[in-house]
Amino acid sequence: MLYPEPIQGLVNELAKLPGVGPKTAQRLAFHLLNRPEGEAEALADAIVKARRRIRYCSVCYNFTDTDPCTICRNPGRDPGLIMVVEQPKDVVAMEKTREFRGRYHVLHGTISPMEGIGPDDLKIRELMDRLQTGTVRELVLATGSSLEGEATALYLARLFKPLGVKVTRIARGIPMGGDLDYTDEATLLKAFEGRQEL
Amino acid sequence: MLYPEPIQGLVNELAKLPGVGPKTAQRLAFHLLNRPEGEAEALADAIVKARRRIRYCSVCYNFTDTDPCTICRNPGRDPGLIMVVEQPKDVVAMEKTREFRGRYHVLHGTISPMEGIGPDDLKIRELMDRLQTGTVRELVLATGSSLEGEATALYLARLFKPLGVKVTRIARGIPMGGDLDYTDEATLLKAFEGRQEL
Numbered sequence: 001m002l003y004p005e006p007i008q009g010l011v012n013e014l015a016k017l018p019g020v021g022p023k024t025a026q027r028l029a030f031h032l033l034n035r036p037e038g039e040a041e042a043l044a045d046a047i048v049k050a051r052r053r054i055r056y057c058s059v060c061y062n063f064t065d066t067d068p069c070t071i072c073r074n075p076g077r078d079p080g081l082i083m084v085v086e087q088p089k090d091v092v093a094m095e096k097t098r099e100f101r102g103r104y105h106v107l108h109g110t111i112s113p114m115e116g117i118g119p120d121d122l123k124i125r126e127l128m129d130r131l132q133t134g135t136v137r138e139l140v141l142a143t144g145s146s147l148e149g150e151a152t153a154l155y156l157a158r159l160f161k162p163l164g165v166k167v168t169r170i171a172r173g174i175p176m177g178g179d180l181d182y183t184d185e186a187t188l189l190k191a192f193e194g195r196q197e198l
Numbered sequence: 199m200l201y202p203e204p205i206q207g208l209v210n211e212l213a214k215l216p217g218v219g220p221k222t223a224q225r226l227a228f229h230l231l232n233r234p235e236g237e238a239e240a241l242a243d244a245i246v247k248a249r250r251r252i253r254y255c256s257v258c259y260n261f262t263d264t265d266p267c268t269i270c271r272n273p274g275r276d277p278g279l280i281m282v283v284e285q286p287k288d289v290v291a292m293e294k295t296r297e298f299r300g301r302y303h304v305l306h307g308t309i310s311p312m313e314g315i316g317p318d319d320l321k322i323r324e325l326m327d328r329l330q331t332g333t334v335r336e337l338v339l340a341t342g343s344s345l346e347g348e349a350t351a352l353y354l355a356r357l358f359k360p361l362g363v364k365v366t367r368i369a370r371g372i373p374m375g376g377d378l379d380y381t382d383e384a385t386l387l388k389a390f391e392g393r394q395e396l
């Protein structure tokens with residue numbers, strides 16, 4: 001045994017984090033042991049506090065410490081416009097643009113037959129419930145443009161269009177600052193298809 | 199505010215870890231929120247447990263959960279041969295070779311005037327105390343071959359040689375599997391100077 005058990009235990013737990021291999025886990029563990037005790041315990045406290053106080057918003061299923069979340073409670077946010085995203089981090093990304101003034105719905109994944117994830121494993125039924133209120137005018141499908149993201153968007157479009165709600169899909173195209181030369185063909189095709197008149 | 203406070207707090211604490219930027223901290227935080235609660239709390243517990251139970255060995259100053267540490271208590275490890283290293287992680291690295299049968303002394307740093315670290319900030323006085331017992335035959339200076347590591351080795355050699363103890367320095371040379379073509383000049387010079395007869 002190379003480490004005393006408490007260090008080995010910490011290394012093992014750190015190595016479960018995404019992108020953290022054994023070597024990085026060791027480096028992080030030694031870092032935590034070398035810092036003042038208060039700093040290490042602050043991290044432990046933050047983990048426990050986040051896990052205990054964060055839950056899903058019962059309306060949009062984003063992470064929140066209040067229910068409904070601040071966005072769902074904000075009267076300044078248009079309740080008729082709902083952007084459907086895969087994950088809470090997508091809400092953060094979109095909020096950074098400071099442009100979108102509607103609300104969100106977080107699916108918590110995409111339909112993925114390969115991983116055995118079907119529509120019932122996502123917050124789709126909950127989205128259907130939100131539409132029953134009749135206040136929703138438009139659903140913006142903002143799942144990713146991976147195979148699963150596209151398939152999920154298609155599924156949702158087919159499901160919700162018959163209900164008479166406007167269903168849109170975010171544009172796929174070359175990223176800002178992107179060079180055509182470095183853009184894959186599928187993206188270029190989407191960029192061409194999605195061309196708009198100036 | 200993009201995140202509820204408990205998430206922001208967790209992101210902030212994670213971002214203090216070495217090599218963890220804001221984006222990685224966000225990814226780790228969302229990972230911890232998505233995993234079963236037990237797994238996140240296991241990490242928090244491991245941090246607290248490691249900090250509470252790990253201290254410095256009063257003999258060699260390596261991290262330990264028993265005092266003296268398992269190496270210092272092991273009668274099979276030669277008490278006359280002490281390898282001096284910078285950090286606890288260096289002990290782990292050397293132990294992996296399974297060849298060294300002596301004991302260790304961890305300095306917890308190197309002499310570094312640039313960072314205001316002098317000999318009194320390292321466990322050098324404590325090493326001096328160990329030599330007073332008279333059992334030590336040889337000190338192997340195994341600080342790194344950075345400027346600070348070399349300077350610290352030189353300082354220790356000058357300090358301890360007058361006491362009549364044998365002081366050696368680990369070899370510097372081309373790494374195993376290393377190509378001369380990709381080796382810097384300082385290393386090649388050391389490799390040449392350290393050549394041994396076959």
